[in-house]
Amino acid sequence: MKRLLEVPMNRLPAEGQRVLLRHEEKSVLLFNVAGTFHAIDDSCPHSGASLFAGKLQGNMLQCPAHGLRFNLDEGCQNAQTMAVRAYPASWQGEVIIVNLSES
Template sequence: MMTVCDSEDLRPGQRKLVFVDGRSIVLFNIEGTLHAIDNACPHNGASLASGQLDGCMLRCPAHGLRFDVRTGCMPGPSGLRVATFNVHAVDGKLAIDID
């Protein structure tokens, strides 16, 4: 696990871009539940950090593809998937499992 920020830095409704071992990762706090996904869209590598979030569905700002931040999957049978990471709150800090 890699510590990435203080728990206070990610309140419900917020997102945060962090860098871990050369990877760009976006953390989300959706109604108190923490999620983390790779910041690169699997379609063309566009940054997902500024995408529109509707519930747990994140829209890629480049071409509009949608990904569920809980699973990393697109709705439907397309097969495109963004990497997800487990997030843990430990002693007032947030940590991500990179493996």
């Protein structure tokens, strides 16, 4: 079953920013990196810390709890092979659709 999260234009983050979205019981971060949208779980795989306050430098997100870094362009996998779950985000008309379907 497809689980789609529709994000209207008035909820989209400005370039270099992020928003926290909730869908059912899931928390998802939506980033705007140079006009490209990236959606990931709001939970570090190391300790479960929220990534919302993480430092964003270009396409690299640093966990605020322990400093792990994740590349938003490469499926959010870091050098230690820990990965944050990433979700496809694409334009459909005037909204971004984030596909939260389980693979």
